[in-house]
Amino acid sequence: MFSLQTDADLSRANTLGLAARAGLLCVLHDPARLPELLAHPQLAGLPRRVLGGGSNLVMGRELPGVTIKLENRGRRLLDEQDDAVLLAVAGGENWHELVLWTLAQGWPGLENLALIPGSVGAAPIQNIGAYGLELKDRFHHLIARSLDDGSQRRFDLAQCRFGYRDSVFKHEEAGRWLIEEVVLQLPKRWQPKLDYGDLRARLGTAEPTAQAVAEAVMAVRRSKLPDPAVLGNAGSFFHNPVVSAEEHARLHVLFPDLIAYPLPDGRFKLAAGWLIERAGWKGRRLGPVGMYSEQALVLVNHGGADANDVARLAEAVTADVLARFGVRLTPEPVWW
Known part of the structure; x- marks a missing residue:
């Protein structure tokens, strides 16, 4: 109803x-x-x-x-294959609660995405990701309904055109669909993804369980991100910019402590939080909003802000980072 x-x-x-x-x-x-x-x-x-x-x-x-x-609800085992289980999850379900539920059922694979806020239906739009894992790595298909007439359509992996925090639902299909169900494919032969130093540091050298990885991910996230119920925020506010190998080499000469991650195609992903902090914005306020004192990548609402306040701060941070590094930041959230 x-x-x-x-x-x-x-x-x-x-x-x-x-x-x-x-x-x-x-x-x-x-x-x-x-x-x-x-x-x-x-x-x-x-x-x-x-x-x-x-x-x-x-x-x-x-x-x-x-x-x-x-606000629809529902989580069920859709199919069990030789190498994976397929789970059908209602779009109105809470993402983090889903991650905890899969671990309780003995189905690992989503633990690196623990504590990411939001609904299951929104996850494919953003192709949510954290600590070396993205939704697309566990995605099978989704069922959506047209906002024109309510008719159903299935989108397979290729049709979603997932990219870094990106999908077809942010481009030509933007604003056209309600995602009512997402089908995930979790591997039976699970291997932990521990590519990030923060996770390795918390887990040590022993081979961890999926539950241990989830707990480490949650601990790291809580140490960097404020609770939205206490301090309003939308998590990481800017994309980590991707630059060419030549641009990375130029920046590394100027800033030897530059934080960057090599990509398979030869380009480099820069840490937007590092750029913002070096530009002097960590913990700095502009009216009722500011960049978080514990993590420069997080834009926070200290109270009473509206979208215009957010836009002014985002523009100021973007301009300063561009002037200092020659790198343009792009906001991650959707703007309504």
């Missing part, structure tokens, strides 16, 4: 805690009723958007049209 609410307060529906209101809000528990909702007279001609956990959004003060909050 669904309900409609006019002039709805969304300040608690985005983890940045920005002042925002929806002209019309629909809480949808059953995606099968989406065609009925879209045919509702109040929605005629209005723009439509889907709200998940609100963890990767910069919301404007006034959101015209209808905002659909997906």
Whole structure:
């Protein structure tokens, strides 16, 4: 079923805690009723958007049209193959709770993605990733519904065109679909992914269990990211920029302590947090917003901010990093 609410307060529906209101809000528990909702007279001609956990959004003060909050639930074993298990998960499920549930069932594979905020349905849009693992590495397919007429469509791995924090749902398919179910493929022959020094340092040299990896990931994330319930934030605010080998060599000569990670294609991924900190923005405020004192990559709301405040800070940080390093930062969240 669904309900409609006019002039709805969304300040608690985005983890940045920005002042925002929806002209019309629909809480949808059953995606099968989406065609009925879209045919509702109040929605005629209005723009439509889907709200998940609100963890990767910069919301404007006034959101015209209808905002659909997906609240469907369900997690089940879809199929068991020789080398993997396939899990079907409702888009309205909480991502972190899903990770904990898979570990409790004895199905490892998502532990590096523990404590990432947001809903399962939003995860493919961003191709969420952390500590050497991305959603695409565990993705099989998804089921989505058109925001035009509510019809269903299946998107396979290739059709999603996943990239670094990117997918087809941020380009030509942006704003056209409600993702009602995601099917994940978890390997039976599991090997831990411990490519990052922070994880190795916490786990030591012993071969860890998947649960131990998850606990290490959660500890590292908690040490770097504030709790949104205490200090509003959207996690890492900027993409880690990717530069050519030549550009990396130039920067390394100028900044020998530059943090960068080589990529298979010969390019390098730079640590945006390091760039922002060296540009002098760690812990610095601009009005009610600032870059977090414990992790320069995280933009935080100290209270009372709106999207304009976020935009001003993002532009200032981007300009300073560009002037100092010649590298342009790109915000990670979606802007409404």
